Amino acid sequence: EAGVAQSPRYKIIEKRQSVAFWCNPISGHATLYWYQQILGQGPKLLIQFQNNGVVDDSQLPKDRFSAERLKGVDSTLKIQPAKLEDSAVYLCASSTTRQGSYNEQFFGPGTRLTVL
């Protein structure tokens, strides 16, 4: 079974530029998560989708961050314009929603963003 795919793996941009990250979850996983992880900290949830609907985006800085999952499969996270404090690893994860299962999250390799 293929895992969660993310691209690019690394990105360096200057502040005020735009950047986009792509994620393809495990086949059949209805729930998709985008996290921001700053070095030395735990993941911070940015947005959670179930199929193509948003379940939780309470911690997404909506003035600069946006995300979509139009067909309920792959997803894109965009930052426009980027700030220095956006330097972090952006992790995508997916999970099933099976009843009776603990539905653990499976993570992709992440995209390491450096904003100069």
Added chain:
Amino acid sequence: GQNIDQPTEMTATEGAIVQINCTYQTSGFNGLFWYQQHAGEAPTFLSYNVLDGLEEKGRFSSFLSRSKGYSYLLLKELQMKDSASYLCAVSPGRNAGNNRKLIWGLGTSLAVNP
């Protein structure tokens, strides 16, 4: 508010046993997860507890006390490859559609020395 506390760093010796503690205060409780994260890599699932008691899985065990808001991860027969960050995450409840939001701790960086 919702809060998860775990030690920032721990060190241990190869072959020894180490216990990583996690305490939590959340609005609800629907399970506690432990994840392992090697430097520069994504977190990987280790264990899940929703009922009180000990869950054993090979060299790793995880314990939960819901009344105390407390869990620990026990690693036995430590190996060098166990050097990693260990993340405690709590599901405070279920969203619509049976999916989970997790509240994550900051992680415990474990260094295993020879």
